[in-house]
Amino acid sequence: MKKWMTATVAFFSIVGILVSGSSISAAPQKPIVVYIDGALQDNVLTVNGRTMVQLIAFKDPANLVYSYEQATKTIIVTNKEMKTTVRLNGGSTTALVNGKIVKLDAPVTIKEGRTYLPLRFLSETLGGTLKYNSTNKTLIVRTPSGQERFKTLMSGKLEDARTIAIHTPTTLVDKEIVTNGEGFHTSYTFPKGEALRYQVQYRGLIKYIEINSDGIAVVKWQKDTVGTNGEAGKKPEDFKESVYFLDNFMAEMLTYGTIDSKGVYDEVGIVYYTIHKNFNGIELMPIEGETRTDVQINDMEQ
Template structure:
């Protein structure tokens, strides 16, 4: 997970420098709500009735590389997995894909120094997945690596699914409140056998998150247990039997265990990451005998 986070940061740094050339104005229409790898895109354009997203949002360093040819003012995208090379220029209504001209639904658009491309072209040409959510009529897009994570999240190994779940981008059903306390530990609690709903607690602030069938993680309830910032949303029913994973920042130590239906906790083990920094980003450990019960179709 740590390597993936570092690779993502490096790719974003490169992609932030890709935009160049004359800007193309976009009609001020209400944009479609778009999620890419679970993250709500705040900067979406509508050009010629087509949804446009920032190129940098389709971020998949494991499969895609981006570069910019200053001499020709051309953006070059390479999909290392399916051996596809895409070449684009600002304002162009066509793209070159493996040497062949492909018509775009809307021109390559530069706005505020950022490159925007038609959403469908990005997902289909670069090997992604695109679908329309029947839940809230939003558009769901996943990069190739994002699709792999989504499948594990929904159907895969319980410990791996939980690790992905806690790192997933979050949206908020109501306003987001901040913690008012201090603290040096944070904890995740999952119902026994589940990965798609959990509580996260840090500095006295409790967040309850549910992940829907489209892979969108929604924080549905927050409570500042110290009282300063109140409570938002509807409190969920008690988990009953559950498991917990706690990081002690001062001790460089992760502790995990179970909680019975009466609320009694039992520590099962711990990992110390002071001697192995790669373990610092691994919160979730397998629980012996626990079987996943919330796989999605």
């Protein structure tokens, strides 16, 4: 964790330094919808007909190292596994990749204090993956670590996939429902054997989330259970047999178990964080005898 935090702080510092360079106007074209590691990118530009994303969005502390060379005002990005080093300057139409000049499809662009780079260059040069979904006209991008998480999410061990699922950024298909309930615990409910759809309840707000074949977590339904803010979306059918995990912050404990088709709860385990210190931060646990039933394999897993 400390190593990840150090790399992340360095990365954000570099982005802040680079934005002080010269700015380049971007053509007022409607950008395409882009997801990076499952997160919808709100700030996307189209420059010279190319999709540009913020450098800050393509972050992968486990694989990428960022540094800044003050004398030449150069940002340096290194992929440790690929042994690839990229050197970039604000306003430049070229980059140095392992010492060789590479022409960019669009110049390094600085707009409103943020640095943008061509998306395809970022993903291909730094070891990411890129896919265009023609059905909903979106670009799906993953960093090296993001691609590994995606593989686990789609076809990995059930408990690992569920953990990735609940930490995948969500996208709304309807208005956002807010609630004024108190946040003493968070509960997650999954259909038995599944990781790609679940319900989460926090502060009295229930959300039903489905993860599609591109790894995008979509909030299909929301309901305020303690106030008068109503609901949005379509309520899902009952999960029938399911499993639950209740993370109680106040009591510093995690309870988990099964729910039968009649809605009867059966608690199968308790983790006391003050006693089982190795489990601090663990939000889900494996359920004995449960096997995964929703494995998916697609082209981005190859």
